[in-house]
Amino acid sequence: MLQIRGGVGGLSVQFEELLAGAAALDGVAKQLASVEAEADAVRRALFPYQSDSYTSGSNAIIAVGDGAQALGRVRTELERLCREVRASHREYEYAEARNTLLLRIGKTGAGFGPLWGLFGLPPMTARDVVEDEMSLAPGRLALLLGLPAVWAGAAGAVNGADGVGGVVRGLASAPGRDLLKPRPVRIVGRETRLEHVDVSPAGLLLRAEAVGGTSGEIEVLQLGEGSQRAWVVIIPGTQDELPAGTNPFDATGIAEGLGYGSAETAAGIREALREAGAQTGEQIAAVGYSQGGIHAMNLSQDKAFLADYDLKFVLTAGSPVGGIEPAPGISSLHLEHQQDWVPGADGLPNADTKDRVTVTLTNPLEIPAPKDFGLGPGHRLGNYADGAEAVSASxxxxLQASTAALAAVVGAGGAATVTRFSLRREAMPARRGVPTAPGPGRNADAPQGPAA
Structure with missing residues (x-):
């Protein structure tokens, strides 16, 4: 049920190893060429002494010459191997490019549909369609943001080189859409307790599900003591709030994550870690589901956050994070399902690198009742938790390297200090003459913005 891309077994790493091997062979061949030239120089230098003792002089000259020729044969063989390794790399790259093209034709070309099945190749999936057909991204984005259908057309009109981020910023600049622009996120409450925690990928994702049951909360886990202390930030998915609400994880939080790098939410998370007792330079792991995964990955490129903390690992499930490039040295594991279109909503595949692993789940899903359909069965967090268990057992x-990188941060689990922080986004400023009383989807206990 697992299709694995990236990591130490990924194609890009194997390609890098082929090129590194070719470069190593090339370096040895150049060294041998230098020694071969030096041996020939020694042979020539012996010529004037040949007459002193013809037999021994001739034997010495012949021996040095034979050695130089042997070096030449080894050098020639290494150069041949080097050429063949580079040719192998080129052929693999060509094959991968050709396969990618055929896959895209098979998924998006209507005329190729019947032929595709004859070759036993996989059918197109919801996740592939959204990623491969960027024309769908604006409409999907409008759905994620809870906007009326008419806004999908407006989103498409602003879609350009900036991709989905440009769509979001274009929507936010439209009249009456100020609610899509980031607003400060503040801590309004906290609760701390001691608890036994499961720090496996599945256990951490289930904690994200529990945190997601309350409005505007994140969870900070303190693991270990002294020099072994580390921290985990758990960020929930999109919560059932209207876009005008003050919950940072309502639909407008998606806009902040995709269009503005989670700038305000990241600042709130940074403050929560400080209040929990995290010290500058301590190791952090970030875990997020759906929208929470966007915020978690944005921490990996947030200069202010990385200046304070040593973010080591990011775990996401069902999150569109292909356009986010983490800083060097940060490992990440991304879970997606082939029938979940949400991870493809940014239209970009996750990069195939040594430190970044993407797992696509392919297990069959039960179709829920229409009233429980939501964003589709593929987006269910419980399904991703099951997939995370399979990842740990693989x-x-x-996957072994990725889960080991997570374990290096969080340890084996056990007793931990768990702090729940309640976050609130600053309310929209009231229009002149209009009171700022909470409306539908707004939190009555949230701080209200000043009058215009």
Whole structure:
């Protein structure tokens, strides 16, 4: 049920190893060429002494010459190997490019549909369609943001080189859409307790599900003591709030994550870690589901956050994070399902690198009743938790390295200090003459903005 891309067993790493091997062979061949030239120089330098002792002089000259020729044969063989390794790399890259093209034709070309099945190739999936057909992204984005259908057309009109981020910023600049622009996020409450925690990928995702049951909360786990202390930030998915609400994780939080790098939410998370007792330079792991995964990955490129904390690992499930490039040295594991279109909503695949692993779940899903359909069965967090258990049990080298990188931060679990922080986004300023009383989807206990 797992399709694995990236990591130490990923194609890009294997390609890098082929090129590194070719470069190493090339370096040895150049060294041998230098020694070969030096041996020939020694042979020539012996010529004047040949007459002193013809037999021994000739033997010495012949021996040095034979050595130089042997070096030449080894050098020639290494150069041949080097050429063949580079040719192998080129052929693999060509094959991968050709396969990618055929896959895209098979998924998006109507005339190729019947032929596609004859070759036993996989059918197109909801996740592939959204990622491969960027024309769908604006409409999907409008759905994620809870906007009326008419706004999908407006989103498409502003879609350009900036991708989905440009769509979001274009929508936010439209009249009457100020609610899509970031507003400060503040801490309004906290609760701390001691608890036994499961820090496996599945256990952490289930904590995200529990945190998601309340409005505007994140969870900070303190693990270990002294020099072994580390922290985990748990960020929930989109919560049932109207876009005008003050919950940072309502639909407008998606806009902040995709269009503005989660600037305000990241600042709130940074403050929560400080209040929990995290010290500058301590190791952090970030876990997020759906929208929460966007915020978690944005921490990996947030200069202010990385200046304060040593973010080591990011775990996401069902999150569109292909356009987010983490800083060097940060490992990440991304869970997606082939029937979940949400991870493809930014139209970009996750990069295939040594430190970044993407797992696509392919297990069959039960179709829920229409009233429980939501964003589709593929987007259910429980399904991703099951997939995370399969990831932990896998012997795939990429997954073993990725889960080991997470374990290096969080340890084996056990007793931990758990702090729940309640976050609130600053309310929209009231229009002149209009009171700022909470409306539908707004939190009555949230701080209200000043009058215009």
């Amino acid at each position: 012997r795939d080298p990429s």
